Amino acid sequence: MKRIDNRYALAVIYLLLTAYAIFSVIPFFWTTIQSFKTPRQANSRVPLFIFEPTADNYTDLWLKAIPDDPFFVAIVLVAIFGVLVLIAINARRFPVARGYVYLAVLALGFAVLWSIPGYIRTQTFYDYFLNTIIVTAGTICISISIGCMAGYGLARYSGIAGVIILVAALGFRSLPGMSYILPYWWFGQRSGLYDTHILLIITLVAINQPFTIWMLRSFFMNIPKEIEESAMVDGANRLTAFTSVIIPIMWPGIISTALFTLLLAYSDFLLVRILTQSNWTLTVAISKYAAGEDPGHITLAAAAAVSAAVPIIIIVFIFQGQLVKGLTAGAVKG
């Protein structure tokens, strides 16, 4: 398009865009600042921008006692997770199927996280963090596995049943979570699964399933039929063609969908709030910091909010291309 060359008009455009950008990021900026203050500094009458930062809020939030050599521990942890992330990003260069590489990275990373309380005395906040990882990872694995099969079936089958399932899924997707979660609560109470990870995972899988199959179907439709047909001519049956020919070229789509599933599972509040008593995930644990009587609650809440936001921001930063692709592909097609 021909650009605007009127200098004043351009200045106004940049001014408006910058104002909106500031509006978008100022809560992050301010909360991060607050999280490094002492309660006294945070409650000062005039907002402080220059102050001596303290990490006390974070250590109070995560740790019962600070380890003797905190820097060594930090460096080791950063190194381990750096290597794991590098392996995950370069998964396609390994001689085995990518799915196994991702699973191995996930298992290793989780083993490290699981063993940390053995060396360092951590707070319950860390347990909520582990719960979040278990629930999110479990939801992604199950949801994507069954969603891929369904999405593939829906992309290739032309019968009327496929259309009915898709439209019904759209209807289910539009209903508020509350209409499913109240019955889930009742199931949980009756079956004794209340307050377990299993209940959280299967219900999160179910609630996200309509979205998952729609999105994966749109990715599968972009893969030409001829690819699996040629494999089937060579003697593979449909299932083998699916697992060994289609899935390997589907990874970008799978990662995109997994990213959205991750965002949805990680951020779910209502479901976890209703279906758990003590096995909270981070979002529910954090909502407890929203209100408090003692003056320290503001800085602690800020540290909690930043702690929960950082993992997501890192993940989105790593996979940002997939996020925008998924957002526009899924949305523009409707």
Place this chain on the structure above:
Amino acid sequence: MNRRAFYMFMSPSLLVMLALMVFPLLTSAWLSTQYMTFRNINEPEFVGLANYVEVFGDQKFWNAFTFTMTYIAIAVPMIIFTGFLIAVLLDQVSKRIRGAYLAAFLMPFIVVPVVGTLMVKQLFESGGLVAWLFREIIGSRFIFTEQSVKGLILVHALWAATPFPLIVFFAGLQTLPQELIEASMIDGATRLRQIRYIMIPHLRSLFVFVGLISIMDAYRVFDSVFVLTEQNPIFKAEVMMLYTFRTAMSVQRLGKANAMSVITVVMILVVLAPFLARAYKEQTEER
């Protein structure tokens, strides 16, 4: 693909959806006819439509309903207008700068809603940035009252919900044929007229799509209202979902809460029916 293979691929997902979406909805309808508290979960008492009668006569329900509708009526046009405006403006600047702006605009979208609400709330806390500005400009302290909490809920809606229409409209504008704009420039069309007669018609289907999603999201808003009213549960700042939640979990009237949930489902499906019918038609033609 033949039918057998289709059902083979479809069955795990279909089973999950039948067991954990269709069946719960039916259970919810059944629970709505029971009198049930935390004490008699195992042997609820059948009361017919008494729960529905109670809901429709409940002043708090109507307050929550009114606030939800007000919220939709204000928030949805606000976020669609802002999203469209910013998308059009962003379309005018050079490609290199767009990425940085987009990254900033997407921040509220990717962050967890509860965390985002907590972050917005930080600005209004006693030592917060906006609370200070408020005191400097208006001269009085910012306090959490029914009105100010309602305002805060709307500010948060603008902050958290605008990125979605923004991205969708921006992506839509990228598919606008350049010839149309150029031809209109030769004909002497002003920028405003281009927006009115080229961009808006081009994005019409996206407006419908975004509007529908935004209305649904606004209807089921829960997290932000929950966090912002946690401190002082002022019932008048309650939305439908929050009132349903409190009826179930605090007041422990599960049958009544399920009745409210069924009312919500029916209302949404009535609004949604024409769109579902259209989606069905589109999909049958497409296959």
